[in-house]
Amino acid sequence: xxxxxxxxxxxxxxxxxxxxxxxxxxxxxxxxxxxxxxxxxxxxxxxxxxxxxxxxxxxxxxxxxxxxxxxxxxxxxxxxxxxxxxxxxxxxxxxxxxxxxxxxxxxxxxxxxxxxxxxxxxxxxxxxxxxxxxxxxxxxxxxxxxxxxxxxxxxxxxxxxxxxxxxxxxxxxxxxxxxxxxxxxxxxxxxxxxxxxxxxxxxxxxxxxxxxxxxxxxxxxxxxxxxxxxxxxxxxxxxxxxxxxxxxxxxxxxxxxxxxxxxxxxxxxxxxxxxxxxxxxxxxxxxxxxxxxxxxxxxxxxxxxxxxxxxxxxxxxxxxxxxxxxxxxxxxxxxxxxxxxxxxxxxxx
Amino acid sequence: xxxxxxxxxxxxxxxxxxxxxxxxxxxxxxxxxxxxxxxxxxxxxxxxxxxxxxxxxxxxxxxxxxxxxxxxxxxxxxxxxxxxxxxxxxxxxxxxxxxxxxxxxxxxxxxxxxxxxxxxxxxxxxxxxxxxxxxxxxxxxxxxxxxxxxxxxxxxxxxxxxxxxxxxxxxxxxxxxxxxxxxxxxxxxxxxxxxxxxxxxxxxxxxxxxxxxxxxxxxxxxxxxxxxxxxxxxxxxxxxxxxxxxxxxxxxxxxxxxxxxxxxxxxxxxxxxxxxxxxxxxxxxxxxxxxxxxxxxxxxxxxxxxxxxxxxxxxxxxxxxxxxxxxxxxxxxxxxxxxxxxxxxxxxx
DNA sequence: TTGTAGGCGTTATCAG
DNA sequence: CTGATAACGCCTACAA
Numbered sequence: 105x106x107x108x109x110x111x112x113x114x115x116x117x118x119x120x121x122x123x124x125x126x127x128x129x130x131x132x133x134x135x136x137x138x139x140x141x142x143x144x145x146x147x148x149x150x151x152x153x154x155x156x157x158x159x160x161x162x163x164x165x166x167x168x169x170x171x172x173x174x175x176x177x178x179x180x181x182x183x184x185x186x187x188x189x190x191x192x193x194x195x196x197x198x199x200x201x202x203x204x205x206x207x208x209x210x211x212x213x214x215x216x217x218x219x220x221x222x223x224x225x226x227x228x229x230x231x232x233x234x235x236x237x238x239x240x241x242x243x244x245x246x247x248x249x250x251x252x253x254x255x256x257x258x259x260x261x262x263x264x265x266x267x268x269x270x271x272x273x274x275x276x277x278x279x280x281x282x283x284x285x286x287x288x289x290x291x292x293x294x295x296x297x298x299x300x301x302x303x304x305x306x307x308x309x310x311x312x313x314x315x316x317x318x319x320x321x322x323x324x325x326x327x328x329x330x331x332x333x334x335x336x337x338x339x340x341x342x343x344x345x346x347x348x349x350x351x352x353x354x355x356x357x358x359x360x361x362x363x364x365x366x367x368x369x370x371x372x373x374x375x376x377x378x379x380x381x382x383x384x385x386x387x388x389x390x391x392x393x394x395x396x397x398x399x400x401x402x403x404x405x406x407x408x409x410x411x412x413x414x415x416x417x418x419x420x421x422x423x424x425x426x427x428x429x430x431x432x433x434x435x436x437x438x439x440x441x442x443x444x445x446x447x448x449x450x451x452x453x
Numbered sequence: 454x455x456x457x458x459x460x461x462x463x464x465x466x467x468x469x470x471x472x473x474x475x476x477x478x479x480x481x482x483x484x485x486x487x488x489x490x491x492x493x494x495x496x497x498x499x500x501x502x503x504x505x506x507x508x509x510x511x512x513x514x515x516x517x518x519x520x521x522x523x524x525x526x527x528x529x530x531x532x533x534x535x536x537x538x539x540x541x542x543x544x545x546x547x548x549x550x551x552x553x554x555x556x557x558x559x560x561x562x563x564x565x566x567x568x569x570x571x572x573x574x575x576x577x578x579x580x581x582x583x584x585x586x587x588x589x590x591x592x593x594x595x596x597x598x599x600x601x602x603x604x605x606x607x608x609x610x611x612x613x614x615x616x617x618x619x620x621x622x623x624x625x626x627x628x629x630x631x632x633x634x635x636x637x638x639x640x641x642x643x644x645x646x647x648x649x650x651x652x653x654x655x656x657x658x659x660x661x662x663x664x665x666x667x668x669x670x671x672x673x674x675x676x677x678x679x680x681x682x683x684x685x686x687x688x689x690x691x692x693x694x695x696x697x698x699x700x701x702x703x704x705x706x707x708x709x710x711x712x713x714x715x716x717x718x719x720x721x722x723x724x725x726x727x728x729x730x731x732x733x734x735x736x737x738x739x740x741x742x743x744x745x746x747x748x749x750x751x752x753x754x755x756x757x758x759x760x761x762x763x764x765x766x767x768x769x770x771x772x773x774x775x776x777x778x779x780x781x782x783x784x785x786x787x788x789x790x791x792x793x794x795x796x797x798x799x800x801x802x
Numbered sequence: 803t804t805g806t807a808g809g810c811g812t813t814a815t816c817a818g
Numbered sequence: 819c820t821g822a823t824a825a826c827g828c829c830t831a832c833a834a
Contacts, residue, residue, distance in 0.1 A: 109598060111811055122821045127813055137819065154596045158574035159517055160811035163508040163826050168574060170519075170556065180542030180762075183532045193529035196559070205573055207519065208555045210545070224554055225507035225517060225574065247503045249458060413529075460827055471805045476829060483830095486803060509827035512810050 110151040119147035130156055162225065171199045171423055172226035174209045174241050176233040176298075185338055185367065186395040188232070191255070191416035195230060198420015202427060204228075211241045221245060228423040231257055237298055251426035253419045253435075256315050264432045266419045270315055273408040273439035274322030277390045278362060280406070280441065282326050284449045286360040286388060291323050291332040292346045292372060294364045302345065305332040319364045319392065327362075335368055340397070343371020344378075351379040351387075359387060359450035366391035366407055370400045373446060384448035394442060404444035411437050459500040468496035479505055511574065520548045520772055521556045521575035523590050525582040525647075528557060534687055534716070535744040537581070540604070540765035544579060547769015551776060553577075560590040570594060577772035580606055586647060600775035602768045602784075605664055613781045615768045619664055622757040622788035623671030626739045627711060629755070629790065631675050633798045635709040635737060640672050640681040641695045641721060643713045651694065654681040668713045668741065676711075684717055689746070692720020693727075700728040700736075708736060708799035715740035715756055719749045722795060733797035743791060753793035760786050 116126035121140055128134045129144040147153075162168040173195065175182045182188050196206060204227065211221055221229070221244045228251040231238055238257050245252045246263075254265035281289060295301075296311040311317035320332060333349060335342040343363060350372070351357055361376075363369035369391030373383050381387050383403065391397075394409025415437055422432030465475035470489055477483045478493040485493075496502075511517040522544065524531045531537050545555060556575055570578070570593045577600040580587050587606050594601045595612075603614035630638060644650075645660040660666035669681060682698060684691040692712060699721070700706055710725075712718035718740030722732050730736050732752065740746075743758025764786055771781030 112813095113811080123811090124813070124815095124822075125820055128820085131813080133813090135819065140820080152596075154598075155571060156813085157512075157811055158572050159508065159512040159515075160826090161572075161813075162574060163506075163512045163810090163828090164812045164814080166508075166826075168508055169572070170574075178542060179545050180538050183538045183541065184535075186533075189529050189532045192532070192557075193527060196528055196557070206557045208541075208545070208557060222504055223507050223510075223518070225511060225519075244503075247501070249503075461829095462827080472827095473806080473829075474804055477804085480829080484803070489804080505829090506827055509810090510829075512812085513827080513829045515810075 110148075110153040112153070112156060114151055115144060115147045115153045118151055119143040127156070167227050167427075168225040169202075169204045170207050170224075170226050171202075171204045171420075172207045172209045172221070172224055172229040174211050174221065174229055174231045174238075174245075176211055176237055176241075179208060179210060181337065182232075185365075187365075187393050187410070187412045190395070190412035191232070191419075194413035194416025194418075195420045196416075197413075198417040198422075199424060201421070202424040204424075211237065222248075226250060228252065228427055230255060230419050230423060231259075233257060251423055253422045253426070253432065255415060255419050264422055264426070264435055266415050266422070266435045266437065268315075268410055268415070269436070269438050270318035271322040271325075273410075273441070274319040274362070274364075274392065275325045276322075276441045277392070277406070277408055278323045278326035280443070281360045281362070281388060281390065281447065284360075284388065284447060286450050287327075288358045288450075289323075289327045289330045289360045289362060290350050290358040291320060291327075291330050292343065292350070292361060292363040292368050293320055293332050293334045294338055294368070295336060296334045300336045301334065302336050302342075303334055305334050316364065323362050330362070338365040338367050340367050340371040340374065343368035343373075344375045345371070347372035347375025348378070351375055351381065357381075357387065360447070361387060361389045363389060364392050366393040366395050366397050366405055369405055369407065369446070370397045373400065373403060384446050386451060388447040388450070390447060392439075394440070403446050405442075406444040406447040407442055408439040409442050410439045459497075459502040461502070461505060463500055464493060464496045464502045467500055468492040476505070516576050516776075517574040518551075518553045519556050519573075519575050520551075520553045520769070521558045521570070521573055521578040523558045523560050523570065523578055523580045523587075525560055525586055525590075528559060530686070531581075534714075536714075536742050536759070536761045539744070539761035540581070540768075543762035543765025543767075544769045545765075546762075547766040547771075548773060550770070551773040553773075560586065571597075575599060577601065577776055579604060579768050579772060580608075582606060600772055602771045602775070602781065604764060604768050613771050613775070613784055615764050615771070615784045615786065617664075617759055617764070618785070618787050619667035620671040620674075622759075622790070623668040623711070623713075623741065624674045625671075625790045626741070626755070626757055627672045627675035629792070630709045630711070630737060630739065630796065633709075633737065633796060635799050636676075637707045637799075638672075638676045638679045638709045638711060639699050639707040640669065640676075640679050641692065641699075641710060641712040641717050642669055642681050642683045643687055643717070644685060645683045649685045650683065651685045651691075652683055654683050665713065672711050679711070687714040687716050689716050689720040689723065692717035692722075693724045694720070696721040696724020697727070700724055700730065706730075706736065709796070710736060710738045712738060713741050715742040715744050715746050715754055718754055718756065718795070719746045722749065722752060733795050734800060737796040737799070739796060741788075743789070752795050754791075755793040755796040756791055757788040758791050759788045
């Protein structure tokens with residue numbers, strides 16, 4: 105079996121037809137007589153031909169049937185977040201109508217190894233995340249002339265992006281707390297920039313990550329002077345770390361914490377309980393995302409439910425549309441406020 | 454801009470060199486004079502040429518730089534399991550030395566939509582999971598003559614696969630319980646077949662999923678008559694469902710439960726506590742995987758720690774090796790027993 | 803160091 | 819319904 109793989113011409117020859125006819129038999133793009141069809145199939149079987157080489161086909165067609173999904177962090181880290189997971193599901197759905205599969209790409213700037221944005225045979229790209237580095241990825245993809253959709257990202261003019269009403273949604277949660285009577289509030293944010301450094305955000309600092317900035321703005325519309333503490337990533341552990349910082353000094357405990365994600369909120373709840381505080385009696389906590397957080401029972405987070413799967417699907421359908429020269433639509437999605445059991449009026453002193 | 458994209462020959466012409474020279478400049482496979490190099494780069498810039506078309510390059514090279522990862526379930530579902538997540542990380546690592554990226558493929562048998570195993574431009578494939586359906590995927594890939602590695606799967610002869618010492622590891626956990634004095638034990642298993650049906654497994658039934666069968670066998674080496682209850686998937690919720698079944702009848706409660714995954718174990722612990730039992734005083738619970746389970750605090754599961762990331766990396770390196778005509782090695786991995794706080798001697802009656 | 807030649811395997815087009 | 823032809827864009831011996 106040291107002979108080279110059979111090609112469609114081999115099959116055609118074996119079947120006594122032309123290569124183009126054999127091609128048509130496999131693609132089904134043009135009617136063929138039952139007889140030739142059968143002969144071609146038989147020949148293919150005999151030669152062990154398993155169908156057109158996708159590489160050649162994609163060169164000829166100018167399409168590879170692959171959509172790149174670009175992350176700005178370790179895949180494992182990215183997938184730790186249920187929101188991402190759901191989004192991927194939606195994305196897979198969205199592009200499937202295009203008959204495409206998803207290629208996982210990580211743009212970590214290193215660019216040392218080759219499987220990069222520069223060289224991947226993708227028909228379109230979906231950029232996920234919001235780090236400033238995304239701008240670079242965007243540049244690369246655009247230079248290649250590849251249609252691109254950004255999810256929750258800091259895109260430039262003319263780049264379709266799937267957006268959430270982060271600011272307005274977060275404002276609702278803040279307003280909910282205000283309505284309950286809270287005034288002393290601390291905000292736990294997602295990373296504010298690519299360094300993902302933890303810590304209190306100075307007043308003059310600007311979050312360079314859109315989601316973070318938008319949600320922060322929403323909260324500040326209600327609590328304009330609330331201090332904000334940045335987490336290094338969206339996870340329960342990070343939330344707990346932030347929470348411990350917040351609850352460390354009994355004299356300076358806020359009556360409510362606005363966390364920018366459910367995972368962070370869960371961590372804050374945990375830290376509160378570690379500190380001997382009861383949620384929501386002693387402190388109220390709100391999240392963001394509306395995902396199921398394991399280990400939070402019996403609490404039900406007061407949160408903003410975001411349509412994660414829909415987000416992915418919207419992006420998928422958008423690239424599908426762009427590949428068909430249509431204008432993508434329906435990219436603005438809305439979060440829904442959900443009152444849970446983690447918020448209550450502040451304890452009267 | 455209605456003109457077609459520039460090709461390497463355009464660039465070459467613009468730079469006043471031959472196409473092959475331009476090619477070499479981009480690939481760097483052959484030394485070029487600094488002068489030509491500069492001219493080519495300049496020409497490329499001028500024409501907006503962003504590098505060789507990957508489709509053409511991969512046809513010519515016979516390589517696409519893409520490794521397919523085949524799942525047998527919804528991506529979202531698959532990624533819900535931290536073990537999978539870590540494995541993907543390792544996999545990404547493993548293939549990166551090959552300069553490859555990962556293509557997510559779902560083999561759901563439907564085969565209705567096209568982005569399938571049949572047509573994806575992949576250089577190699579990694580099959581994940583253990584459902585009988587994997588056999589079909591395997592067949593397809595092998596027919597295409599693509600190197601393939603199976604992780605924890607039910608492969609045939611001659612297919613390299615990454616394996617855990619599931620049976621032996623699970624036996625250790627069982628032995629640990631036996632040593633503590635337990636005799637009345639129930640096993641909570643992963644799905645036993647593709648239907649993922651919950652329920653008690655009849656004695657004459659055979660688990661058709663390798664992992665499940667192997668771990669079950671390991672437990673039965675010590676507790677040969679322990680009843681086994683199948684879960685529908687590996688999750689905390691499923692574990693809790695199983696746990697409720699097990700602890701429903703106070704008269705028939707076991708003194709220990711062997712769960713085939715940490716997530717299931719966490720669910721069992723939760724169910725036990727719901728039933729008013731204390732872990733490990735009233736009931737001991739062991740898991741499998743060694744992942745961090747949120748929400749289990751303050752318990753630390755007694756479990757078998759499996760090298761999840763290493764598993765992925767091993768698979769990645771194996772396909773890399775196969776693509777270089779080498780023989781993959783180091784595919785047998787070992788779990789490590791970790792004693793936690795969820796096991797103790799049975800309460801003396 | 804650079805150029806020439808030939809082909810990687812397929813499919814779109816168009817004529818028969 | 820079938821066949822001839824001509825790219826698709828690039829790469830790699832090999833020769834100069």
